[in-house]
Amino acid sequence: MVVLVLCTIRVQHQSAEIRDSKSLSLVIFASFIYLFLLFGKRFASTMKFVRFLMKNAALANVPKHIDHFSKFSPSPLSMKQFLDFGSTNACEKTSFAFLRQELPVRLSNIMKEINLLPDRLLTTPSVQLVQSWYIQSLMEILDFLDKSPDDHRVLGEFVDTLVTIRNRHNDVVPTMAQGVIEYKEAFGQDPVTSQNIQYFLDRFYMSRISIRMLINQHTLIFDGATNPIHPNTIGSIDPYCEVAEVVRDAYESAKMLCDQYYLGSPELELQELNTNKKGQHISIVYVPSHLYHMLFELFKNAMRATIENHEASSTLPPIEVMVAIGGEDLTIKMSDRGGGVPFRKIERLFSYMYSTAPTPQIGHHQRAPLAGFGYGLPISRLYAQYFQGDLQLYSMEGFGTDAIIHLKALSTDSVEKLPVYNKTALRHYKMSQEADDWCVPSREPLNLAVYRVAK
Numbered sequence: 001m002v003v004l005v006l007c008t009i010r011v012q013h014q015s016a017e018i019r020d021s022k023s024l025s026l027v028i029f030a031s032f033i034y035l036f037l038l039f040g041k042r043f044a045s046t047m048k049f050v051r052f053l054m055k056n057a058a059l060a061n062v063p064k065h066i067d068h069f070s071k072f073s074p075s076p077l078s079m080k081q082f083l084d085f086g087s088t089n090a091c092e093k094t095s096f097a098f099l100r101q102e103l104p105v106r107l108s109n110i111m112k113e114i115n116l117l118p119d120r121l122l123t124t125p126s127v128q129l130v131q132s133w134y135i136q137s138l139m140e141i142l143d144f145l146d147k148s149p150d151d152h153r154v155l156g157e158f159v160d161t162l163v164t165i166r167n168r169h170n171d172v173v174p175t176m177a178q179g180v181i182e183y184k185e186a187f188g189q190d191p192v193t194s195q196n197i198q199y200f201l202d203r204f205y206m207s208r209i210s211i212r213m214l215i216n217q218h219t220l221i222f223d224g225a226t227n228p229i230h231p232n233t234i235g236s237i238d239p240y241c242e243v244a245e246v247v248r249d250a251y252e253s254a255k256m257l258c259d260q261y262y263l264g265s266p267e268l269e270l271q272e273l274n275t276n277k278k279g280q281h282i283s284i285v286y287v288p289s290h291l292y293h294m295l296f297e298l299f300k301n302a303m304r305a306t307i308e309n310h311e312a313s314s315t316l317p318p319i320e321v322m323v324a325i326g327g328e329d330l331t332i333k334m335s336d337r338g339g340g341v342p343f344r345k346i347e348r349l350f351s352y353m354y355s356t357a358p359t360p361q362i363g364h365h366q367r368a369p370l371a372g373f374g375y376g377l378p379i380s381r382l383y384a385q386y387f388q389g390d391l392q393l394y395s396m397e398g399f400g401t402d403a404i405i406h407l408k409a410l411s412t413d414s415v416e417k418l419p420v421y422n423k424t425a426l427r428h429y430k431m432s433q434e435a436d437d438w439c440v441p442s443r444e445p446l447n448l449a450v451y452r453v454a455k
Contacts, residue, residue: 024283027037031236040263062135069108074210076416079237079285079387082213083411086221086234093149095218096158100144103214107138109421114201116429120187121197126179130172138166159223162215172208176201177375192433196351199428201352203419206382210418213386233288241286243323243330244272250295251319258303266306266316266336273324282325284297285411290383294391296405297376298334305338305401324407332405340397350378387414 085095111134112400114122121127140161197366203395217235229380232240251268261448274282283352302319322333348354364381377391384391389407408414421427
């Protein structure tokens with residue numbers, strides 16, 4: 001036991017002098033062999049201590065790695081580049097070499113911004129849990145920086161690691177949402193903090209969408225399996241995504257939920273206008289799951305509003321969807337007769353801080369729906385913006401709402417929109433509430449009698 005203590009002291013003394021993590025690992029490994037020769041089987045109990053030392057040595061270098069990789073800007077890919085990565089001539093080595101550099105850059109850029117959040121939000125258990133997931137995922141990817149892409153075993157391990165990371169991050173959105181709720185319940189909210197959190201979450205969730213896109217493309221293409229339902233897809237991308245088909249799928253799913261809850265649902269009226277190839281169905285290069293997510297959320301909102309606004313009516317007005325494509329844009333307009341929303345509340349519908357929905361419970365066996373946090377519309381807008389599109393709402397209070405999705409018609413124009421950590425981003429978190437440079441209307445009518453000049 002004395003030898004163990006002396007060896008531990010020796011390791012600690014040497015580690016204080018050794019800055020390089022690889023050298024420290026060699027010292028720990030040498031100590032491991034030394035102890036094993038001395039104690040044999042009795043050394044098994046010491047294994048945990050050695051692992052503890054090595055883990056702490058790696059964790060100590062995490063801030064250094066984050067600082068290093070955050071100095072690089074993420075490399076946005078176009079839809080065409082995604083297709084080229086997954087074509088019949090796709091090279092797994094090339095994808096591996098790109099991802100082992102690009103994923104740390106994207107992770108580190110957004111991890112730098114996490115630390116700019118209010119301290120009270122950072123200390124919530126949910127946000128700390130999310131941070132631990134990101135740190136663990138970053139460390140796992142960094143393990144592959146020095147490994148050879150010519151080793152097929154390494155490539156297989158990389159795919160397995162990416163799947164593990166993807167599964168680990170499945171609940172990032174509801175967990176971060178829970179952290180915001182914990183913060184609001186404990187400390188309330190103010191305009192500056194709300195603005196910073198809104199700015200951060202838009203960028204954080206957009207970063208997450210992009211990271212999952214990279215991971216999905218690599219794992220789906222190089223795991224050796226094909227999608228039997230959609231054999232023509234390249235990873236998660238459909239080169240010939242028929243928009244009307246996705247519209248109908250999203251409608252049927254929302255209709256099923258609506259029928260279960262309200263015992264009825266409005267019909268769908270769908271029209272297509274293809275100005276490029278008249279009379280043909282509209283198709284683009286896109287990610288069907290992203291488009292489905294947006295449409296499903298919009299259909300849910302439109303159906304609920306329509307039914308609740310026509311409770312006394314024996315018939316429900318249909319939900320009208322128009323799909324049109326031109327030289328640059330593909331546009332989907334969804335129109336309902338659900339009574340509309342006041343103009344002043346439109347932007348609030350996209351806010352993470354103003355959700356009035358009841359908080360769902362997050363469990364290990366059942367994932368919480370995004371709509372339960374009121375995140376359906378904000379996340380849907382991010383999906384649209386991810387490839388340079390947008391999602392907008394135009395409402396006529398008393399009548400109904402038009403929801404419009406704008407997408408790029410050309411795969412070369414569909415380029416990732418990625419957050420980057422720089423001085424411009426830093427300034428957003430340091431902004432303070434300033435006086436408005438426009439007159440703010442008074443809540444009470446102005447009494448002009450007090451300004452009357454005495455005669």
